[in-house]
Amino acid sequence: MARASFWCGLLCFLGILFFMSGRIWGIEVSGQSYHTRESILKYLESENVYGGMSGSGISCGELETKLRKKYPDVGWVSVEKSGSKLYVRLDEVLLQKKKTNKTPKSLVAQEDGTVLSIVTRTGTAKVRAGDTVRKGQKLISEKVKIIGDNEEVVQKRHVRAAGTVVVQSVQHYEDELPVPYRKQKLTGKQRTLYQICIGNHNLFVYNPLKSLESYEKYDIIREGGRLCPFLSCRFPVFVWKKTFREVCAENGRYSPEEAAGILQDRFDYYRLQMRDNGCYDLEGELSVKERNGSFYGTATIIYSRKQTQYR
Template identity: 30%
Template sequence: MKNLFSFLTGYMKVCIQGGQTERFLNLCIARGIALWSLMGDPKKELVFFISVRHFFLLGPIRRKTGVKIHILEKHGLPFFFAYSRKRKAFFLGFLVFGILLFFLSGRIWNIHIEGNITNSTPEILEFLEEEGVLHGISKSSVNCSSVAAKIREKYPKTAWVAAKIQGTRLIITIKEGVFSDTDKTLDREPCNLVASEDGIIVDMVTRAGTPQTEPGKKCKKGQLLVMGRLDLHNDSQEIYQYKYVHADADIYIRRQIPYYAELSMKYEKAIPIEKEKRRFYIKAGSLYMEWGRPPKKNNDCIVEDFPLRITENFFLPVSFGKITDRKYKNQRFLRTEQEAKAAAFHILQQYEKKLMEKGVQIFSNNVKIEVDHLTCISRGTLEIIEKTGREVPIEKQEQPDLQLERTTENG
């Protein structure tokens, strides 16, 4: 803090010679004049630093002690401005910089979107641009409540949207709604749920309808699992009304699916036959400049483009990149037994991964890999757990007539 104050008010490096040096220091201390970084000199000189304000108080002390004072260096803001009085361009640039800083700080330079999964960030940014909310817009022109309302209107599946301005950033937080299947099926047509495949039921959670089976039992394709009819009973446990609903349930079955895959022992691989060569380019709008050796025919080119951007989503129309030229030759190879089994196992893993991406669980793997001199064959079965339940129309029956039944019984 002291160094900052000294820089703002100015300070000097001073040398005193001759006279009564010790008395000079004593008088400075007595009058509260601050000296620092004192250094003695073999020539009987004393060098120290002193502030500009205290330097002008040394006159009476110098006359009493007979010392000579020499200014060696000047430091601080006052001297900087004094040296720069003739440099008008510098002060003009400093003023222009301040004006630009004030102008640019009043605009939005980064639109940050978070929480979105279903709708991509570029898609939302494009929509905001159509609505007039884009990079460089004045902060006073942005109505955060209006921006949030427009996003909710455009994307109905969003449960909650918040927009706020922090500095030169517009931060939009999106929370996408999780809508239950029950809410979606309230106004839909009544139906039953039947099994889409043969299997064993491992789990069953019914939300609407009457279950017709239970976990642990086998089911056949087309078998009724959940009936979309509710039987309403009175106090006498008599059915007095049928209520039809859209059957809704999470039903999981365990079943086996066959797996078969062939892999040739022979394969081709691209081998580079020449050293790779690099070219570089700069692109600004429609202008394009490239340097490096031109590519040869039948070469593979890999282009890496790096667009310039000021903020997270504010890209400039300028980019630079690298082009790598490589020449390959296809060469045939023969897999070893170990390599073939590893490749076949990798293919099986990719197949299982695709199943799991669809929500299928792998319960057990009964696939065997066999190798002969021409082919690697993977065959067997996978035991999986998957969701089942296919909607089918329900046949409505006439409502029960308890009054008619009782009259018939009494007669």
């Protein structure tokens, strides 16, 4: 009897092992930049390719053809089945060239400043290096005059102005930080619960002796994510750990050092935004002073920018 149970268990184990080894237990997508991993997995789902399916039902060559047809901007696709995992490798290419606008327009100044340099490719230059310009003033006009042999204008054409014009401008920066403020402080009390999401159903596991009703304000820290994310979207099981930490508000006052640090961080972030908007060669230091119950940060920013506005 014992031997029969042993052999029966061994046969069941080998059967389960054989069954599990013949299925796909992970889909790995790599090489994509524009298309997300989730969108590609969703398409594979629509083609009945998913984690947990039988590995014998996958035709790698056919799947490569379908992926190239679905995503025209993918120049190279490789689908490889190795063990119990499916590897999908992509190489995206740029198909469309940027369309150029040829509508006749003039290049104008985006802000007040001084022209540092100007190079005209199409159109008529209206300013020179060293000229002071106002916002909206024409830098390169769309009008082009064609001069004949007798030095007379024989024709006027309207084109789209093209060229490189760099203007140096000055901007006055000011920021305010009140001295008194309300700061958040942790009380040390916290409660942890676990959330299991299966599809549209949620299961919460927590200690019923700890209640959140006494917490007037609290921070929430969430950790976790999808269970077995390498499988597929057909297994929407998420496990989250949520920690609720009680906080209370109390009055505080910024010291000069704290205020200077906060205002400097804001100023650095503002300069970073200016660089993202095409400004460069930024000059100017922040000055912090206290008056009327607030700290004020002021600076005079000198910057250069290539003009790109048309009218």
